[in-house]
Amino acid sequence: MEALQLSVREGVLVMEISNPPVNALSQPVRAALMAALARLGADESLRGGVIAGARGTFIAGADIKEFGKPPEAPFLPDVFAAIEACPKPVVAALHGAALGGGLELALACDVRIAEAGTVLGLPEVTLGVIPGAGGTQRLPRLVGVSAALRLIGTAERIGAGAAHRLGVVDEVVEVDVVGAAVAHLPAKRRVSALPVPPEAPEAVAKAEVAALKAGKGRPAVVAAIAAVKDAAALPFAEGLARERAPFLALRASPEAAALRHMFFAEREAMRLPAALRATPRAIETVAVIGAGTMGSGIAQAALEEGFAVILYDQNADLLTKAGERLCAALAERAAAGKITPALATKLRLSLATGWAEIAPADLVIEAVFEDLAVKQEVFRQLDAHAKPGAVLATNTSYLDIDTIAAATSRPQDVLGLHFFSPANVMKLLEVVPGSASAPDLAAAGMEFGKRLKKLPVLCGNAFGFIGNRIYNAYRTQCEFMLEDGAWPEEVDAALEAFGFAMGPFAVADLSGLDIAWRMRAAQAARRDPRTRYVPVLDELCAQGRFGRKSGAGYYTYAAGKRSAGSDATVRGIIAAASAARGVSRHPLAPEDIQRRALAAMVNEAALLLADGVAQRASDIDVVLVQGYGFPRHVGGPVYWARMQDRAALERGIDIIAAAAGFGFRRGSLDLLLTESAP
Known part of the structure; x- marks a missing residue:
C-alpha cells in the first residue's frame, strides 16, 4: 500500500x-x-x-x-x-x-x-x-x-x-x-x-x-x-x-538512546508470548475487596476508565469514608479536565458490606493486608460468592499465587494483579498467572491493564515477581553498606545523585518500616542462620520508629520535614549492628555505594531471566523505571549494564558476593548482556 x-x-x-x-x-x-x-x-x-x-x-x-x-x-x-x-x-x-x-x-x-x-x-x-x-x-x-x-x-x-x-x-x-x-x-x-x-x-x-x-x-x-x-x-x-x-x-546523545530504549521496551512489554495469546475474558464490572489506600486507588483507576465498580469492606465506616473520598477525587479530576464530567456525575460505584453483593463482578481484585492466611480466607469467600468464570485476582506483592489459588475450587480463574501505590497514579501493573491459570487469564489481565491506561508486564510466579525481587536485592545490599560503614543519608544521597527519585532509606520511611518488619518476622523461622542479616530495621521498629507516619524511622520528621541526616539513636543502632557482626566500619565513597547497589540489581536481573520470571530483559527495565524510581534517562538496570565494561560489572558482582557471604547466588551476565533487544 x-x-x-x-x-x-x-x-x-x-x-x-x-x-x-x-x-x-x-x-x-x-x-x-x-x-x-x-x-x-x-x-x-x-x-x-x-x-x-x-x-x-x-x-x-x-x-x-x-x-x-x-x-x-x-x-x-x-x-x-x-x-x-x-x-x-x-x-x-x-x-x-x-x-x-x-x-x-x-x-x-x-x-x-x-x-x-x-x-x-x-x-x-x-x-x-x-x-x-x-x-x-x-x-x-x-x-x-x-x-x-x-x-x-x-x-x-x-x-x-x-x-x-x-x-x-x-x-x-x-x-x-x-x-x-x-x-x-x-x-x-x-x-x-x-x-x-x-x-x-x-x-x-x-x-x-x-x-x-x-x-x-x-x-x-x-x-x-x-x-x-x-x-x-x-x-x-x-x-x-x-x-x-x-x-x-x-x-x-547517550541519554536520548536510553530514552528511546525505554520507549520501545514499554511497547514490547505489553505483548504476550505466542503461547499465552488468547481472547481475553470480557470485563465491565470490577469488584475491589478492601477499602484502604490500595483498594480505593484501584477503584478510582477503574472508575476513571468507565468500569462499574463494587467496593467491598466489612468495616462500614471505612467503606463510607472511602466512597466519599472517591466521589470527591473524581469531581476534582473532572474539574481539572482530566476525566469527562459524566464519569464524575454518573459515578458507577456501589459500596458493599456483604459478600453476596460481589456476584455481578467480571473481575474481583483482592487488596487486603499482605498476610497469606488473610488472603486465603478472602479467596474462600470469593470462591463461594463470585460468579462462574469471574477472574479472581490478588494484589499481593510477594506471596505465591498458587498457594492463594489453592484456597478455591477454581484455581484456573486466579491471577496476580500487582498494582503499585498510589494505584490511581502509578502506571506499572505486574500480571502474574499461576501454574493453574486458564490460557485466557494472562490476556485478560494484560487487556485490563491497558484499559486502565497502565503498563502491564507479564511476570512469572516467584517471590517478589520482577520488581520486588530486584528491589529486595538492592535494599539488602544497601543495608549491608550500613553495617560496613555508610550512614543512611550517605547511601540515599549517592543513589539520588545517580538519578533515583529517592534513596532506599527515604523510600522505606515513606512506605512504613512496619510492613517490612512484619514480613521479616514471618520469614524468620525459614531463614538460614548462616545468611547475613542486618537487624537495623527490626531495632528501629522495636523502638516505635516506623517511618514518616510515626514521626521517625531512619530519619526524624518534625512538622512533616525530614531531618538532614540520621540522628544519634539511628547511628547507635547501626554501630551496634556493625560491632555485633565484628565489622570494622569504614567510609564508603558515593561511587562505591552506586557500584554495589547497581551490581545487586544487575545480578538479580540475570537470575530473573535465568529463572524465567521475566520473559525478556527489557521488561526488567520497564518495571524498575515505572515502579521503583530507577532513572528513566539511564534506561533501566539492564540497559545500563549493557553500556558498561563487562570486566567492571564482574568486579562489582565480586564485591557484593563477598559482602553477602553464605548463600549468595551469582547470576550469569551472558544471558543478560547478549539477549537481543526488542
Whole structure:
C-alpha cells in the first residue's frame, strides 16, 4: 500500500497518510508528501490541499526507529518548508493523535481543524530531544512563549478543546474533519510570518521554572527552553537554524538512546508470548475487596476508565469514608479536565458490606493486608460468592499465587494483579498467572491493564515477581553498606545523585518500616542462620520508629520535614549492628555505594531471566523505571549494564558476593548482556 493516498474532492487535493500503525513520518511518507505538494502547486485545477491521516489517527510523530540510523532526505524541515512555500492553502485535518512531528507538520499548515477527541502535544523532551522541525519556533507564534514553554518543556498533551482555546487549533468539529477542511478552505496564512505575542517577563519566567521542575533540569528541557525563547528574539529562519543544531546533538546523545530504549521496551512489554495469546475474558464490572489506600486507588483507576465498580469492606465506616473520598477525587479530576464530567456525575460505584453483593463482578481484585492466611480466607469467600468464570485476582506483592489459588475450587480463574501505590497514579501493573491459570487469564489481565491506561508486564510466579525481587536485592545490599560503614543519608544521597527519585532509606520511611518488619518476622523461622542479616530495621521498629507516619524511622520528621541526616539513636543502632557482626566500619565513597547497589540489581536481573520470571530483559527495565524510581534517562538496570565494561560489572558482582557471604547466588551476565533487544 502506498504511504500516501491521494484523492481530489471539490478541487482540493486530499493527502491521506497511510503508514500503520500510527502514521509515523518515515522517509517514504516524507518523500510522498514532497511529491504531492509539488503536484498541488503546479496543478491549476487544484485550489488547495488537505493533509489527513488514515485509520483513526493523524500522525503520532516522527519515525523513532530512524533516529539511530543515517538520515535520509527529504528531512522534516524540508517538507514543512514546502508546505509553507506552496502557493495554495494547505489545511491539517486532525483526528486521533497529532503528536511530535505530527503536530509540527500541522503547525506548518495554514489552518488546523481538529475532530473532537483529538490529542495534541510535543512530547520530544521525553525522548531526550527537542522538536527539531520548527515546533519551538511556530508554536510560540500561535500561543505565546509561556504557553509554548509549558507545552514543550513539560511534554503536556492537550485535547482539541484546550488546543482551540489556546489558538493551536482554528476549529473543532464533531465529525468528518476532512469534509470540514475541504468546505472551509482558507486563505494562505504562514505561521512562520506571525509575530510572537508580547508577554510579561514574569509569566515567561514562571513557565520556565515550571518546565525545569517538571523535566528535572534534563538537557533536552534546558535546550527546549532556550529554543522557545529564541522564537521571541530572533527572525524565524535564524531561530529555526538555532533549533536544529541542539536537536541533532541531543538525538545522538547517550541519554536520548536510553530514552528511546525505554520507549520501545514499554511497547514490547505489553505483548504476550505466542503461547499465552488468547481472547481475553470480557470485563465491565470490577469488584475491589478492601477499602484502604490500595483498594480505593484501584477503584478510582477503574472508575476513571468507565468500569462499574463494587467496593467491598466489612468495616462500614471505612467503606463510607472511602466512597466519599472517591466521589470527591473524581469531581476534582473532572474539574481539572482530566476525566469527562459524566464519569464524575454518573459515578458507577456501589459500596458493599456483604459478600453476596460481589456476584455481578467480571473481575474481583483482592487488596487486603499482605498476610497469606488473610488472603486465603478472602479467596474462600470469593470462591463461594463470585460468579462462574469471574477472574479472581490478588494484589499481593510477594506471596505465591498458587498457594492463594489453592484456597478455591477454581484455581484456573486466579491471577496476580500487582498494582503499585498510589494505584490511581502509578502506571506499572505486574500480571502474574499461576501454574493453574486458564490460557485466557494472562490476556485478560494484560487487556485490563491497558484499559486502565497502565503498563502491564507479564511476570512469572516467584517471590517478589520482577520488581520486588530486584528491589529486595538492592535494599539488602544497601543495608549491608550500613553495617560496613555508610550512614543512611550517605547511601540515599549517592543513589539520588545517580538519578533515583529517592534513596532506599527515604523510600522505606515513606512506605512504613512496619510492613517490612512484619514480613521479616514471618520469614524468620525459614531463614538460614548462616545468611547475613542486618537487624537495623527490626531495632528501629522495636523502638516505635516506623517511618514518616510515626514521626521517625531512619530519619526524624518534625512538622512533616525530614531531618538532614540520621540522628544519634539511628547511628547507635547501626554501630551496634556493625560491632555485633565484628565489622570494622569504614567510609564508603558515593561511587562505591552506586557500584554495589547497581551490581545487586544487575545480578538479580540475570537470575530473573535465568529463572524465567521475566520473559525478556527489557521488561526488567520497564518495571524498575515505572515502579521503583530507577532513572528513566539511564534506561533501566539492564540497559545500563549493557553500556558498561563487562570486566567492571564482574568486579562489582565480586564485591557484593563477598559482602553477602553464605548463600549468595551469582547470576550469569551472558544471558543478560547478549539477549537481543526488542
